[in-house]
Amino acid sequence: MFxxxxxxxxxGYGVGIIExxxxxxxxxxxxxxxxxxxxxxxxxxxxxxxxxxEAGLRLLIREDEIQKVFDVLExxxxxxxxxxxxxxxxxxxxxxxxxxxxxxxxxxxxxRDLYILKSEKELSFAEKKMFEKAKHLxxxxxxxxxxxxxxxxxxxxxxxxxx
Numbered sequence: 001m002f003x004x005x006x007x008x009x010x011x012g013y014g015v016g017i018i019e020x021x022x023x024x025x026x027x028x029x030x031x032x033x034x035x036x037x038x039x040x041x042x043x044x045x046x047x048x049x050x051x052x053x054e055a056g057l058r059l060l061i062r063e064d065e066i067q068k069v070f071d072v073l074e075x076x077x078x079x080x081x082x083x084x085x086x087x088x089x090x091x092x093x094x095x096x097x098x099x100x101x102x103x104x105x106x107x108x109x110x111x112r113d114l115y116i117l118k119s120e121k122e123l124s125f126a127e128k129k130m131f132e133k134a135k136h137l138x139x140x141x142x143x144x145x146x147x148x149x150x151x152x153x154x155x156x157x158x159x160x161x162x163x
Contacts, residue, residue: 011056011102013038015140056102072108110134115161
């Protein structure tokens with residue numbers, strides 16, 4: 001159960017805050033919802049309390065998990081679709097699924113793989129959008145947890161990929 005004013009992560013949207021917990025009558029039953037305001041876009045999302053976990057709503061990562069995010073970014077995964085040279089559309093579909101994951105480490109894999117690809121060739125328009133989304137999701141969450149400016153996190157990530 002999440003609490004009011006608690007920071008959370010919602011897959012595909014990023015960091016938000018629980019603004020309130022509301023109830024609405026749907027048909028003949030009463031349902032409770034977490035009303036989440038996404039910080040970046042001010043979008044408001046209602047997540048059913050019953051299925052919040054299944055929907056991927058989660059607390060932000062703990063401080064002791066931050067280094068693992070950087071470890072993922074620094075590692076080269078031999079199972080990566082990029083390194084296996086899968087077709088662009090297969091790679092794209094796989095990355096789209098990963099971007100909608102509630103796991104920050106999975107999103108970090110997408111960012112890492114696209115950073116590597118970006119160093120080898122120009123990214124397509126769709127890949128650029130995917131790269132920016134992955135980067136934004138990682139930077140926003142780490143910035144909140146580390147209580148550091150987003151520019152600090154972005155610079156730290158860039159340093160990983162500058163050879």
